[in-house]
Amino acid sequence: MLTIKRLSIDEAHHLITGARLKAEEIGVPMCIAVVDESGNLIAFERMNGGKVTSITIAQDKAFTAGAARKATHEYNKACVPGNLAFGIHTAIGGRLCVVGGGLPVTIDGEVVGGIGLSSGTPDQDMVCAQAGIDYLQQQMG
Amino acid sequence: MLTIKRLSIDEAHHLITGARLKAEEIGVPMCIAVVDESGNLIAFERMNGGKVTSITIAQDKAFTAGAARKATHEYNKACVPGNLAFGIHTAIGGRLCVVGGGLPVTIDGEVVGGIGLSSGTPDQDMVCAQAGIDYLQQQMG
């Protein structure tokens, strides 16, 4: 039997809160998604003004990061023509997202979920995703 | 130019809070989704123990109620073989959901969004969806 560690809804809310605070600080309304270690959505928030296209993209970034246990910007680096990983961006009907802004959430060395942001530039999305993780870690002491 | 009224993220959170409190009261962990008047997701929460299948179903109930401005259980009533509305349950790739648990959110006579619940029986889902709307209305005074 396996025992799986998984983000709780309260921890998911901490991730979203941290990401939202950073998004407000940089002045970019975002879509923010948090999934569990199986890639399934736990919580989602579209800030007032977040883009409609980002509803799906934020979720797909979180899905990719949580379920594949790899940041979407790392996939991006590998996903260049001529590289054997190229083409991964069309996998799973395009749900495997290689645009920067999705990060796995790792606690005690284990990936327990993923966070994905969308509506800013990939760099802005990545900064806010990381802020979510930092905030969660502060809350967990 | 048209002028449209739409739920804000704070109002979406009130809807979720009210639905969650009722779900806790009846002891059924739920997936809870809130969309705007165009059917686009604003906020989502899967309570600890909410069903994975309900992630999509709650969103589709909210989508149906908000975008079609009709409760999903009303579609259910009309969607019986021999009735001219039969078959509506497979529309939009099955996203048009006729299972009870999706309610339009109406403020001052205008539909401004929708709420969808899933993980309990349809009756439980409907009670919690209504509790979300009641809670929002209390908060709006």
Added chain:
Amino acid sequence: MLTIKRLSIDEAHHLITGARLKAEEIGVPMCIAVVDESGNLIAFERMNGGKVTSITIAQDKAFTAGAARKATHEYNKACVPGNLAFGIHTAIGGRLCVVGGGLPVTIDGEVVGGIGLSSGTPDQDMVCAQAGIDYLQQQMG
């Protein structure tokens, strides 16, 4: 070689105009779609207040009627459990629509396209679809 008769864009506009005038008369803002004899969209209009869910449904009704050369309410009649046609409503990913409101457009005994309406009751949708066809026939003298 085959020679195919197909609605022109001007004729598609006549169909939409006739349907819209009837929709205004009965006070129900509609989504109105017209396809050609191959089921491909020629023209679409969402009246102010037409439902978002109806964008897809109106198109699927027109698609069904034009491409299958049969009114959607006729499919509806046949699509009852126990009948061998039952299940047709989930075909083509649910695009084959059996909800009333889609009519083939027949000129000189040949189906040259289809019209689909959605946002009202199936009966209202059907009345407006027929009004579109009547208007086209008047315009064609």
Added chain:
Amino acid sequence: MLTIKRLSIDEAHHLITGARLKAEEIGVPMCIAVVDESGNLIAFERMNGGKVTSITIAQDKAFTAGAARKATHEYNKACVPGNLAFGIHTAIGGRLCVVGGGLPVTIDGEVVGGIGLSSGTPDQDMVCAQAGIDYLQQQMG
């Protein structure tokens, strides 16, 4: 509660008229789509001779421009291998379109919808999309 500005059907028709006039001028029959600020279709027209593939592409260009509030050719510029935005072209099941020809429609500094053209070269599509916007602005005085 948020208050949103959205294109009306009359304004959508102005956009299509302006785009069609330019398409006729350059002699390229086009598919022309207009969506609202949430990315939902308001109006569509396939000129006689417009390509069947363009039915979807025009709609996806309009969807992208309106819902993401960014021209599709700007996404195109950012969507190159090695760039962190690469891969965005497969997002949302490929509906996020990075081919030139989709423009947001901005009135008084607010994006109120989007227009998408397809059937010509991207440059031709862009010219006609812009002509639609110019025509709308003339009509609005």
